Amino acid sequence: MLRVESISYKLNNRPLLKDISFSIRAGEMVALLGSNGAGKSTLMKVLSGEQKPDSGRIILHGENLQHYKRKALALKRAYLQQHNPISMAFTVKEVVMMGRYGVGNPSAPELDLVALTETLEVCGLTDLAERSMLSLSGGEQQRVHLARVLCQLWNNKEALLLLDEPTNNMDLQFQHQTLAIAAALAKKGYMVIVVLHEVNLAAQYASRIIILKDGRKWWDGTPAEVLTPQHMYTAFGIHAQAYTDQRSLKTIIVPQEIRLDAGEFNSNLSIQHQIPHTNFKTSSTDQNETINLLSVQA
Numbered sequence: 352m353l354r355v356e357s358i359s360y361k362l363n364n365r366p367l368l369k370d371i372s373f374s375i376r377a378g379e380m381v382a383l384l385g386s387n388g389a390g391k392s393t394l395m396k397v398l399s400g401e402q403k404p405d406s407g408r409i410i411l412h413g414e415n416l417q418h419y420k421r422k423a424l425a426l427k428r429a430y431l432q433q434h435n436p437i438s439m440a441f442t443v444k445e446v447v448m449m450g451r452y453g454v455g456n457p458s459a460p461e462l463d464l465v466a467l468t469e470t471l472e473v474c475g476l477t478d479l480a481e482r483s484m485l486s487l488s489g490g491e492q493q494r495v496h497l498a499r500v501l502c503q504l505w506n507n508k509e510a511l512l513l514l515d516e517p518t519n520n521m522d523l524q525f526q527h528q529t530l531a532i533a534a535a536l537a538k539k540g541y542m543v544i545v546v547l548h549e550v551n552l553a554a555q556y557a558s559r560i561i562i563l564k565d566g567r568k569w570w571d572g573t574p575a576e577v578l579t580p581q582h583m584y585t586a587f588g589i590h591a592q593a594y595t596d597q598r599s600l601k602t603i604i605v606p607q608e609i610r611l612d613a614g615e616f617n618s619n620l621s622i623q624h625q626i627p628h629t630n631f632k633t634s635s636t637d638q639n640e641t642i643n644l645l646s647v648q649a
């Protein structure tokens with residue numbers, strides 16, 4: 352169980368997290384939503400122990416996070432950060448194996464190999480195992496980092512898995528696969544907190560949604576309770592409709608299209624549309640035609 356008790360955190364005297372409390376039980380997958388700058392990554396850093404809260408406590412399995420020894424914490428909590436740059440030519444399997452550093456049992460290295468093989472397979476990376484990280488696409492690299500944190504917590508049920516925007520750069524199939532993996536781990540007993548921007552992915556896979564706004568927790572409940580048109584407007588400033596999918600009974604949010612009035616733009620907004628040279632004779636105005644974007648859009 353994870354208990355977050357009245358966490359507040361300031362940076363350079365600016366409050367980034369304000370009095371946040373919630374609990375998560377084994378088997379729950381919680382999606383953390385909120386607008387850019389709402390404090391989601393900051394909360395993840397505090398939950399991971401990377402940042403120390405100014406006040407409040409985080410209790411993981413009955414013990415204050417700050418009292419954990421490094422190895423004990425690594426066995427109970429893994430954190431996929433939002434940005435994971437790698438500039439050296441490590442292979443995929445080397446990066447995934449990094450997840451085992453500090454948690455493996457030196458007298459049973461074969462278990463690390465089992466963890467590696469299984470996580471590569473779960474994340475669809477077996478065929479890429481020998482490839483250099485530098486040769487992978489952004490989405491493939493993101494999958495490798497996901498595999499690294501899964502490898503760290505491999506077979507460690509009830510551990511806390513913190514995923515900050517794990518679907519970044521991924522195509523539609525892998526976005527769903529990643530969240531399906533996270534949901535399956537939750538079903539096995541892991542506690543999962545995942546930062547997402549796509550509210551419909553959150554509705555499909557999370558059992559619970561927390562929305563942050565200005566560093567505060569505003570709503571916490573099931574997707575149907577939290578994803579309402581009013582909340583979408585307050586949290587994101589968008590007008591939206593909420594539906595229930597009749598087959599899955601999941602909530603679906605359909606944002607209203609934002610239509611910008613062309614008249615609001617500066618009328619100088621135009622593009623130089625270069626017509627390719629041909630062997631045909633063209634007039635000078637044809638070759639360098641100015642198309643006003645606004646007249647095209649209006």
Ligand SMILES: Nc1ncnc2c1ncn2[C@@H]1O[C@H](COP(=O)(O)OP(=O)(O)OP(=O)(O)O)[C@@H](O)[C@H]1O
Binds near residue numbers: 367385394
């Ligand atoms: N190192 C820092 N120095 C100054 N301000 C920071 C720093 N880190 C975060 N902030 C500020 O704290 C606020 C919360 O940032 P945070 O990264 O937690 O937001 P977020 O909800 O994760 O946003 P996003 O959806 O854009 O990733 C933002 O206003 C951000 O500019």
